[in-house]
Amino acid sequence: MNIYVLLKxxxxxxxxxxxxxxxxxxxxxxxxxxxxxxxxVEEAIQVRDAHGGEVTVITVGGEDAEKQLRTALAMxxxxxxLVNIEDDVENGDQFTTSKIISEYLKDKNADLIIGGNxxxxxxxxxxxxxxxxxxxxxxxTTITKLEIDGTxxxxxxxxxxxxxxxxxxxxxxxTAQQGLNEPRYPSLPGIMKAKKKPLDExxxxxxxxxxxxxxxxxxxxxxxxxxxxEAGRILNGDLSDQVKELVQLLHTEAKVV
Amino acid sequence: MNFDLTSEQEMIRKMIREFADAxxxxxxxxxxxxxxxxxxPFRKLAEMGIMGLPFPEEYGGGGADTVSFAIVVEELSxxxxxxxxTYSAHISLGGAPINLFGTEEQKREFxxxxxxxxxxxxxxxxxxxxxxxxxxxxxxAVEKDGQFVINGSKCFITNASxxxxxxxxxxTDQKDGKKEISAIIVPTDAKGFKIIxxxxxxxxxxxxxxELVLExxxxxxxxxxxxxxxGFKQFLITLDGGRIGIGAMAVGIAQAAYEKAxxxxxxxxxxGRSLSQFQAIQFKLADxxxxxxxxxxxxxxxxxxxxxxxxxxKEASMCKLYASEIxxxxxxxxxxxxxxxxxxxxxxxxxxxxxxxxxxIGEGTSEVQRMVxxxxxxx
Ligand SMILES: Cc1cc2nc3c(=O)[nH]c(=O)nc-3n(C[C@H](O)[C@H](O)[C@H](O)COP(=O)(O)OP(=O)(O)OC[C@H]3O[C@@H](n4cnc5c(N)ncnc54)[C@H](O)[C@@H]3O)c2cc1C
Ligand SMILES: Cc1cc2nc3c(=O)[nH]c(=O)nc-3n(C[C@H](O)[C@H](O)[C@H](O)COP(=O)(O)OP(=O)(O)OC[C@H]3O[C@@H](n4cnc5c(N)ncnc54)[C@H](O)[C@@H]3O)c2cc1C
Numbered sequence: 005m006n007i008y009v010l011l012k013x014x015x016x017x018x019x020x021x022x023x024x025x026x027x028x029x030x031x032x033x034x035x036x037x038x039x040x041x042x043x044x045v046e047e048a049i050q051v052r053d054a055h056g057g058e059v060t061v062i063t064v065g066g067e068d069a070e071k072q073l074r075t076a077l078a079m080x081x082x083x084x085x086l087v088n089i090e091d092d093v094e095n096g097d098q099f100t101t102s103k104i105i106s107e108y109l110k111d112k113n114a115d116l117i118i119g120g121n122x123x124x125x126x127x128x129x130x131x132x133x134x135x136x137x138x139x140x141x142x143x144x145t146t147i148t149k150l151e152i153d154g155t156x157x158x159x160x161x162x163x164x165x166x167x168x169x170x171x172x173x174x175x176x177x178x179t180a181q182q183g184l185n186e187p188r189y190p191s192l193p194g195i196m197k198a199k200k201k202p203l204d205e206x207x208x209x210x211x212x213x214x215x216x217x218x219x220x221x222x223x224x225x226x227x228x229x230x231x232x233x234e235a236g237r238i239l240n241g242d243l244s245d246q247v248k249e250l251v252q253l254l255h256t257e258a259k260v261v
Numbered sequence: 262m263n264f265d266l267t268s269e270q271e272m273i274r275k276m277i278r279e280f281a282d283a284x285x286x287x288x289x290x291x292x293x294x295x296x297x298x299x300x301x302p303f304r305k306l307a308e309m310g311i312m313g314l315p316f317p318e319e320y321g322g323g324g325a326d327t328v329s330f331a332i333v334v335e336e337l338s339x340x341x342x343x344x345x346x347t348y349s350a351h352i353s354l355g356g357a358p359i360n361l362f363g364t365e366e367q368k369r370e371f372x373x374x375x376x377x378x379x380x381x382x383x384x385x386x387x388x389x390x391x392x393x394x395x396x397x398x399x400x401x402a403v404e405k406d407g408q409f410v411i412n413g414s415k416c417f418i419t420n421a422s423x424x425x426x427x428x429x430x431x432x433t434d435q436k437d438g439k440k441e442i443s444a445i446i447v448p449t450d451a452k453g454f455k456i457i458x459x460x461x462x463x464x465x466x467x468x469x470x471x472e473l474v475l476e477x478x479x480x481x482x483x484x485x486x487x488x489x490x491x492g493f494k495q496f497l498i499t500l501d502g503g504r505i506g507i508g509a510m511a512v513g514i515a516q517a518a519y520e521k522a523x524x525x526x527x528x529x530x531x532x533g534r535s536l537s538q539f540q541a542i543q544f545k546l547a548d549x550x551x552x553x554x555x556x557x558x559x560x561x562x563x564x565x566x567x568x569x570x571x572x573x574x575k576e577a578s579m580c581k582l583y584a585s586e587i588x589x590x591x592x593x594x595x596x597x598x599x600x601x602x603x604x605x606x607x608x609x610x611x612x613x614x615x616x617x618x619x620x621x622i623g624e625g626t627s628e629v630q631r632m633v634x635x636x637x638x639x640x
Contacts, residue, residue, distance in 0.1 A: 075272060189276050189279065190276050193310045195276065196269060198272070
């Protein structure tokens with residue numbers, strides 16, 4: 005089986021986010037594999053081990069993403085592809101990424117493509133479904149169980165806490181929800197072997213794409229942090245006075261009524 | 262000059278840090294009380310190929326370097342000192358001498374189960390009357406019909422209850438009134454070999470520390486490790502490597518104490534301010550951060566020298582001495598910053614302080630380290 009995993013390098017969830025010059029500050033921050041993509045890598049490895057084939061992990065990003073790709077290789081993926089857009093694309097969006105990935109995948113005869121349900125940084129959840137649309141194959145999001153029998157696929161998907169059972173066929177794209185599996189720690193032999201596994205680096209040119217073909221469809225106007233939570237206030241005195249004061253405050257201070 | 266870790270070292274650090282946080286730290290408090298050996302984390306470490314980390318792949322090892330070993334010991338110790346010492350002794354006292362001095366046969370038979378985690382590694386040097394002065398060894402091994410007959414006792418031996426075999430030192434001959442000490446590999450299930458596990462320790466409660474009693478224990482002479490009469494020289498070389506492990510352990514425990522103290526200082530309010538706003542506390546925390554950074558750098562340097570195949574005895578002693586002493590200071594200050602709460606077990610820092618003390622004693626006391634360094638600098 006020919007399996008592809010879509011993987012994104014993201015901020016560590018433990019990081020404190022700061023903004024400088026209208027951008028999220030990346031200096032000194034720790035970066036990780038997007039946690040939902042980790043489920044995707046794990047699932048791909050399990051499917052390969054059960055049904056044979058090969059797992060290729062693909063990311064769109066910069067040089068720095070090699071680390072996360074190597075980690076996926078250390079977990080057990082067979083090959084990795086980095087589409088390096090550092091020099092070509094300044095402000096990409098979900099369209100940019102999905103366009104690039106689908107161009108790469110269009111002649112690869114992928115049987116199964118697994119992505120994460122959402123990337124914890126941008127949080128759009130769009131890239132994987134867009135790739136499926138562009139490749140014209142079915143997709144199922146937020147899956148918690150995957151059973152493959154020949155080309156028949158049975159899936160359980162999470163619908164806001166409830167489960168939905170879906171039957172479909174390969175080729176297929178799915179996105180991983182928490183609960184799909186328990187991602188393994190890379191083993192020491194895996195780590196020692198990761199360096200020797202193939203990691204291809206491509207640029208837009210190699211995919212016959214021009215910058216204009218992948219230009220973002222959206223524009224970010226402003227990035228800001230949520231307002232700081234202020235300490236609560238306790239009103240005192242006569243109950244009816246408190247009610248009056250509360251209404252007054254909601255009106256003049258909080259400006260919600 | 263390059264202070265970056267390699268990509269393998271970095272991946273190993275990330276993997277073992279996540280593992281330590283998720284699988285080792287949660288049980289540490291409980292194990293300190295119940296003295297239960299951390300067998301479950303080690304079963305998983307074995308699955309991940311960590312138990313043979315620095316040994317050659319042909320014996321089931323991982324082929325990683327000493328810096329990676331130091332990283333693993335530090336991270337495990339940050340989560341649980343007992344797990345840290347168990348691992349450090351397993352590799353540097355148990356596996357290393359067999360890897361360094363064993364024959365091909367011996368490596369296949371004795372190093373392989375250590376690499377796979379089937380057996381823990383252990384090393385029996387210390388005796389009731391031979392600690393710092395290991396030359397005072399009294400255990401004897403007399404050759405008889407192709408066998409050694411071993412009699413004597415060892416004390417404070419880490420991991421022996423969980424080892425299938427271990428190397429120990431014994432007097433094999435006397436020449437001109439001078440003892441000839443050799444190392445011999447002994448299966449722990451040999452007849453006449455008793456392993457007693459009932460010390461009441463100050464700390465490292467979940468680690469296994471044992472007394473060995475040998476009464477007419479027979480092992481084939483092929484079990485001689487390295488050359489006859491070179492036992493003393495061999496364990497000095499073994500301890501050089503082990504000291505990097507103790508240094509890394511010290512850095513890990515100190516790091517854990519520092520992190521707890523920093524967090525507590527930011528949360529605890531007295532006199533209307535958080536403790537971290539008092540300069541007296543800030544300076545304590547600054548000193549902790551400084552000392553840990555220096556200790557880690559020295560541990561890495563000693564490990565790096567070893568990986569380069571250079572001489573590293575002096576640096577190994579220095580890193581062990583410095584890291585263990587600052588670990589004691591840092592853990593004590595971490596208790597201090599916690600005030601009365603620090604004296605209570607629930608806050609973990611008193612455990613770090615108790616665990617830390619061993620580091621100034623094991624694998625050569627601080628005084629012995631100073632003797633080694635004095636000798637190295639030409640005194
Ligand atoms: C938890 C634990 C685990 C251990 N694990 C192992 C193990 O796996 N294998 C093993 O073989 N051993 C092990 N040991 C033993 C350890 O290595 C010894 O305890 C250590 O070497 C000190 O020896 P000693 O206890 O006999 O103290 P002593 O040698 O009696 O020392 C007592 C004090 O005198 C000082 N002193 C001694 N000689 C001098 C001198 N010439 N100049 C100045 N001061 C001196 C020492 O520094 C120390 O402060 C372990 C010990 C412990 C507590
Ligand atoms: C075994 C035990 C028995 C006890 N018995 C009694 C008893 O019988 N009766 C009783 O009333 N209490 C008792 N105590 C409480 C003890 O007196 C307090 O723990 C002690 O006064 C410290 O207070 P704290 O624990 O709240 O620490 P904190 O006051 O929170 O101090 C934490 C740390 O911050 C430092 N710090 C605080 N303020 C400042 C500042 N302004 N500048 C610089 N550093 C600062 C402290 O020195 C300490 O290092 C006992 C405590 C223990 C552990």
